[in-house]
Amino acid sequence: MTRGLRVMRDGVTALALLAFLWLIAAKLSDHAETVHSGQFRAADGDSLNLGKERMRLYGIDAPELSQTCERAGIAWTCGQQAKRTLQALVAPTDTQCSGTGRDRFDRLLVVCHAGGVDLNAEMVRRGMAVSYGAYGDEEAWAKAEKAGLWAGTFEMPRSVRDHTPRPDARGIMGLLGW
Structure with a gap:
């Protein structure tokens, strides 16, 4: 076999191997879409519960439940208002939430729709x-x-979370009050 044919054969073999590996990787990362519908309950402005399943609205970040904001010099409970707004949006019986991935807390990352409206987008709008x-x-x-x-x-929700100590982050000294 001539040198040129061997190089061509090796190139085709390498290309076929790369294509095969790409197909395997695509199959491994192919998560089936999970779709939920039912009586959703807002846990906060960007999280929902449906039975034991906890879901996080993809692509948005709402104020923390305890967070307050200011409007015209007056404090208001923006975290609580965000939760009420989300609950009103998911109340219709045709609400569906679907997603494929999970966050670091194992919550399903979802985009929700009701009446043809993207509820994630509506919360931001x-x-x-x-x-x-x-x-x-x-x-x-x-x-x-x-x-x-x-x-x-208002303070960005992420900043509020980053500056709020978590009980588990303080360890045993926090439990003893030291």
């Missing part, structure tokens, strides 16, 4: 959540319209 990797156009609209959180001042 109403100014009751901020964009967290998606829904940038909706956030820009909410800012321009001074909707919800954007009508005053």
Whole structure:
């Protein structure tokens, strides 16, 4: 066999092997979409419960439940309002949430729809959540319209979480009150 044919054969073999590996990797990362419908309960402004399944709305971040914001110099419970807004959005009987991935807390990452409306986008559009990797156009609209959180001042939900000590983070000394 001539050198040129051997190089061509080796190239085709390598290409076939790479294609085979790509197919295996694609199959391993192919998660079946999980779809839920039913009586959803808002745990907060970006998390839902349905039975024992806990879901996190993909691409958004809502104020923490205990978080307060300011509007016209007056504090308001924006975290509680975000939860009430989400609960009102998932109340219709045709609400469906679907997702394929999970977050670090094993919550299913979902996009929810009711009546043809993307509820994740609607939370951001109403100014009751901020964009967290998606829904940038909706956030820009909410800012321009001074909707919800954007009508005053607030701390980004992630910053609030990062500065709130968790009970398990303090260890045994925290339990003893030292």
